[in-house]
Amino acid sequence: MWDNRCKIAVSGVGYSKVSRTADRPLAAHALDAVRDAVADSGLRMQDIDGLATYPELPATGHAEVDGISIVSVNCMMAMLKLPALTWHIQVGTTNIGGAVQQATNALLAGVCTYAVVWRAMHNPAGTYQNLPGAYAQGAAQFTGPYGFGGPGQGMAVAYTRWLETNNQSRDKMATLAVTQRKHTQHNPHAYFHGTELTREDYFASRMVAYPFCLFDCDIPVQGAVAVVLTTADRARDLKPKPAYIAGYGQRLHFETAGRIGSLSSYMEGGSSSAKLTWERSGFTPKDVDVAQIYDGFSASVIYGLESYGFCKEGEALDFIQDGRIELDGDLPLNTFGGSLGTGRIHGLWHIIEGALQASGRAGSRQVKDANVSFVGASAPIVTGTTFIFVGDPY
């Protein structure tokens, strides 16, 4: 087990308003989320001495303008002018889960005491994946000429591989979309709060990139979320009940740029990351009371459930049936609605929900007696970061 098991905790969490269009600069959303998280902890802004984010804009063909389409660490520093700031970083390869892990490491090293991590996501005007080029450069020279544009198609090919080698039906995915939308109705911050989704809606929806229909894809939004992390002893003195980090893992599965569609890469990335989280935390999948698994595209949940060890390969779409992922099921899943419910904010919201469920702060969507709370914070192939939070360490 990890020497640093449960020595760092998530304290406060915060949200901006999530909107469909960029009606104000992204920096304003990020600021709202950070202020909300700091207030939730009962801290003052000047107490914050660590900052971390992953600022990438996943939309292609749009300008990266700091404060407008991304919110870098520099941007946040300039806005907050923190008097006590001692540590800051923005990560490049491990997505937002990596930023949370870096903050954990910085707190363990004692180079800061209260770190804030935020994720701000922009929804550019026009086509999200804007691909007007006459040429395909770099890695895209082997994929672009064939109409492989956005990340959706890359995920979709692995999904057909999974469906057809396992003789499975995409119809079963309706259960995930509908159940998560049901969970969304308990999350007032989510974009789809107040909008129901039925199985009929799922089956009637337009195809985007087969096997993905519209409701297999998270909707691009503008918004931000944030968390405060601190050491366990400090967290206990703050307002919210802490969610202790029992363990974490990361693995960027090796892929040469431009390689496409390899299902085994998702599986290897996910299992490598989760193995570290299980070993460090001392828990196994059987110990988990509630799970959040990144769902920017629905099929990520399949790769997550299987590679993290919650079910066998080829069985994830059967595993999620019969109420198992409902709030009162055996493994309540994406209880905040997931990205499919909140809109595209990436994995920090999964981390937030994992922490809230562990500390019993999830309100009307709280899973009864939840303590061991698992998070897979990004698609395993991209940057599989995984976490276990516990409310009452044992």
Added chain:
Amino acid sequence: MSDWSKVTRPIPVPNEWTKPFWDAAKQGVLALQRCRSCGHVQHPPYATCTQCIGVDLTFEPVRGAGTIYAYTIMYHTGDKRFASAVPYASIVVELDDAPGALLAANLLDADYTEAKVGRRVEVMFEQLNDDITLPQFRLAAG
């Protein structure tokens, strides 16, 4: 069948690693990167052998017979260059001669509904301009 006639495919820009692939394709030959140390065949081309980290890499012709490893049918028209062809099949092919090396392509000369994992395909070539010819795939004869 998908109508490719109005599609404007982005033209591949070869670089120092990939030029032999495109030079061969222009001659109607599929050539992949092979490691002289361990014999591993890989695609896309990379600086080192992804199996043994060898740097002595060469390009050698491979047979164009393989199977559809995976595919997607594109319906979304966000990419205007390809909008006139939807729905169309973008496929990933695993060649008999290069297990694990995955080539992107379109399934040509067949309805997009013919794309299925495991189906046999064979290479064909689509000339884009004087410099670039694109390897593509169709269902294998018989």
